[in-house]
Amino acid sequence: MTKSDSKVVKIITKKDLISFVDSLIKDNTHEIVGVKAKGERFVFGPLENARELRLDYDFTILPPKKYFLPQYENLMGFNLKKPFDVKENEEKESRIIIGVHPYDIIALDQTDKLYLDSQKDDFYKKRRENTIIIGVDVQKVSERSFAASMKTNITESGFDLMLTNLEGKYAITIGSEKGKQLLAKYAKTAAATELDIKKIKAVRKHIASQYTKKVKIDKKEWPSVLVANYDHPIWDKKSDECLECSSCTMVCPTCFCYDVKEEVSLNLKDGKRVRTWDGCLLQDFTKIGSGEVFRGDIKERYRHRFFRKGNYLPERYGFIACVGCGRCGTACLPDIADPCDVINELSHFERSDDTSRFFIKEKTEIKDKGIIHIPRVATLKRKEKLTSMEMLFEIELDDNKPLNHKPGQFVEVSIFGIGEAPISVSSAPSKSPSFEIVVRKVGNVTLKLFEMSVGDKLGIRGPFGNGFNVKNLEKKHILFTSGGLGIAPMRSLINHVLDKDNRKKFKDITILYGSKCPDDILFMDEIEEWKKVDDVQCELTVDQCAEGECWTGCTGLITTLFPRIRLDKYDSKNTIAVVIGPPVMYKFVIQCLLTLGIPEENIFVSLERRMKCGVGKCGHCQINGVYVCKEGPVFNYSQIKNLPEAFE
């Protein structure tokens, strides 16, 4: 017995179906939304009467995701004159969506896995709870859809009601209690017979045979095909035609990356934070405050989309994140976006068993912290100028609770009206309610921070990221290598390790620190204190020293410091190396570490990407299949070394 047999099925005449929908509309307790015509195409839109409903459609321009993750969504409103009068947007609408095809229902279930994970998105959650889904079996197959070969043309779950056209009447499969009650209240139905159940199966089989577009391999094989062909010339060839317009991601039911923007009214009082769809094909998708772009080449962005759908998300959640709806194929003007075409072409080539090659096997489960979007109020306690471009800020949470962070974690600092920026925590974990961050002024938020005064309010979200697992360092020698601003997060770990209550847990400590020039060196005073601690060696270098500048240390790149490490005392197999610095530094430093004999699994790095949501949803921070905000920013080198996008 198939699953659908265990669900109750009713029969309704076409006329009564129309009355049912009209009654729903008239009742006015929900917004009634359904598929209707727009020119020659179809869209989901508010229904004024049941005759507008077009259940015979092939596909809609946009999927129903727009009702759960709207194109533009107010996350919160704030009043700039009262800095912490922040109101989370209340989602009150309840809705009934009529005419959702099975593949779109499956896409919504997939979206649930991402948005309702341990760090739930409340807005999405409320909308899912407030929406009733009335699905409909496909009646007219779109030319570009390959849902049948993806087995997404039929679904047994995810709907409250499912309609199937049985020529002259409709079968309604009841999928939930809500659906059952809706029918009972508004519709005139009869029980389905065995014949009707057979007819449903026949109709579905017939429609499945209408699909002209087919993907040649089972979708379970997508990851192995993709991973084996990461460097295939197909990516160059196709991306050559790419308009970088991201139309493919906009119309995709399983694309849900977003950006968050600050909007302030002309009166400079009312403001809001707005979430809007973003696309990984766009040039600035990975751009950070300092202007650096991590996936700059269109080939990399083009390829990334296929891997995300066919390899990265499957590794993480177990489903292929493509439902074969055919929308991207239609929307793409140069016609390069269709996954069916790409997979079919690659299916002639090799496979690979190592499907988690671009993924980190160790997953960190993050506890549910509740509301993820609204910042907590904090006050600026102290400002200390470090260099011409860098400043230290001491921040205290107004609820007087400690941040409870691990070294290596970061926070998202909000200045309402200006924006939000991700900044590493620079102080060691402590019970005190205040913590420190070191900021370089590169953009709007950081510039504004510099202008703030002690006592001013700001918002803090987080801490985010995995941080260093300090237990890994116990009973080992530690070699810290910092370049430039990398010393700021490193300081959090160093101070924790050197703390008198912790020092004895670790063996010898070497701290290497490189800066551009003497003026750029941060924490000189603290470094002197570090040198005084037992068995701690500190070596500093600058890239260059201008004439007349007073500098008694080394000159040269940070790699020139390695010969100074007291190798006689060193047991490289028992040494943990931690590296934090500008992207260009890693390759060279890691080479030095490996030459010293430090095993790959003893090397930890902290990588920076564009962090926005901090909770693995907005999509901006990805290094291949890895979310830097969840699986990182601290990574074990042995795990990340094979990620092509890790070190550029």
Add this chain to the structure above:
Amino acid sequence: MNNNVDINLEHVTRVEGHGNIVLNVRKSKIEKLQWQVSEAPRFFEAMLRGRDYSELRTITSRICGICSIGHSLTSLKATEDALDIKISEQTAMLRRLALNAENMQSHILHIGYLAAPDLFGVGSVFPLVGSKNQDALLKIVKLHRLSNEMSDLVCGRTTHPIRLIVGGFSAIPTVKQLSNLRQRLKDDLKTTKEVANVLNSVVGNFPDFERETEYIGLSSNEEYAFYDGVIASTDTGRHANNKDYKSLMDEYVVPHSTAKHAKHKRDSYMVGALARFNLNSKQLHPIAKEVAKLFKLKAINYNPFMNNIAQLVEFVHNIEDSMLLIDRLINEGVKEEKPVVFKLKAGRGIGVAEVPRGILVHDYTLDEKGKCVKANCVIPTNQNHANIQKDMEEMVPQIIDKPRKEIELNLEMLVRAYDPCISCSTHYLDVKFV
């Protein structure tokens, strides 16, 4: 006795475009009095040269930001005339609605933001904020918003409309949107009357000046003419043929003006709201007539300052007219219509319409591929420049003994009363392309 006065008002404020007033008086005699148009010529006729028929209305729309709908519509009329395209009834009604909306938007902007400050004795509307007249200002803003949102609805965008295309519309409003608009129009009639009353209390601040001149505009048996009609003059009556507009509108170059001047039988003539009122006041809708009566405005009125009041009267008329149009549209049903299908052919087309500042003519000649080979336009403000000059010449001797500041103000107010669109008037000329 003012023996010597020198006034050099560069870039008169609160008018669209750049114009200067120069007055030199020596021993109480006028040595020089000039209304100079210094606006940079933009050579629009060069821009139309060789362009596709479908682009002409896009380009000519950019002649003016305030009357962009008017230019677009007149341009479309000329293009459709050249290609023998007959638009549908629905398109004609929607276009009338668009023209009404633009007229409203332009007039209320002029009356409220550009002219009224003079009546209230301030330099701009900004000082009215927080004053006892703030309420009047907010009502004017409300009417301005209504007009703009109406234009947005019908044309897709109030400045440089999008939906107006050759043969029809690229998108149309729904019945629901039109009936919502109708309700708003009805509600705002009340607001308009309130504004009229406020203006009536200060209308005496307009100079009491008159000069007999000729008035030219469109005239029609069916309605107070805006979209369609025959060119008419208060001197010579209805013209025989719109296509022969040149015999009526004689344009010529003037050295101190980058914009051309125009004349007919007299040295100058006037176009615009006052001209239309003088020709067609009997055809105004009832409430508009009431408002005219409130201000004691009767045809024929020779006071150019009353152009402002004529604009207010037209504003009311446009509201009433729009409500009637919407009623008809809803009654007959609003249908999705594709633009009229036609065949490309060579030809010449003339489009004439009344836009806020007066009668506008677009004259195009297309080749067999639909490219423009010859273009000419007669802009309303071009037709007013000579009249402004003549009015100044008549008015200055009457006020020559007043303090300098007052002479300046009066001259500025005179120019403003015409609601000139100086950017438009620079520069249109009969050009042959080879």
Add this chain to the structure above:
Amino acid sequence: MKPRVAFFDFSSCEGCQLQIANLEEEILDLIEIVDVVSFREVMKEHSDEYDIAIIEGSIMRPMDEKRLRKIRRNAKILVALGACATIGGINKIRNQWSAEEVKKEVYGDADIKDNEFFDAFQTKALNEVVPVDYYIHGCPINRDEFKQVITALALGKKPEIPNYPVCVECKKNENVCLFELGKFCLGPITRAGCNAICPTNGSPCDGCRGILKKPQIECVMDILEKYDLTYEEMKSRCTLYNTSSFNPKDGMTFVRRKSNE
């Protein structure tokens, strides 16, 4: 202290300044957050002391260039308002012919020599004469974008404008793609920020907001064939607002990658 703002216009239709009047009630907010010291179109008062100059229109004559340079000296921040100022706009269409040719065509033998009113040269966008700090694109501008830029400047932050094609906004609006309807749209290479207003109203994008920094022109040209459109038409459409030469130093040329033209 409130920033002092002055509005100026050169050769334009003044439609972009009109959008500021079209802020309706929000104008009252505007004059609260900044000090409008000069705005010829709506006020009599004028001052030469301002922090932010907002300029509409293109530069056509030496006397205009002189006036612009003076404004640049007076202002700390210069904002180009609208296509005529940002990229030249419609005013650049006539640059296909020399200034002499055009003047002769238009004025014939009228005596305009040595008359500085008539002394026109090739149209220039503002950044071809002076450095421009911020651009508000469009013909006309999008009022929402104007508000965003002004509030950013009033808050002391750098305004951010989109660096992606109009297609993004068009798709979010769920429009039927105009290419599907047989029309040719410049959306794929034009900068977004207008909320795709023209395609949303059924009319193809004409590129009035200027080309992206790194547009994919060659890819669009490849698509033309597919939809039965001509390369000539594309070139012609890009001359409507001078879409292609946002950065005059880059000198955009349309060279096909495939050699089968």
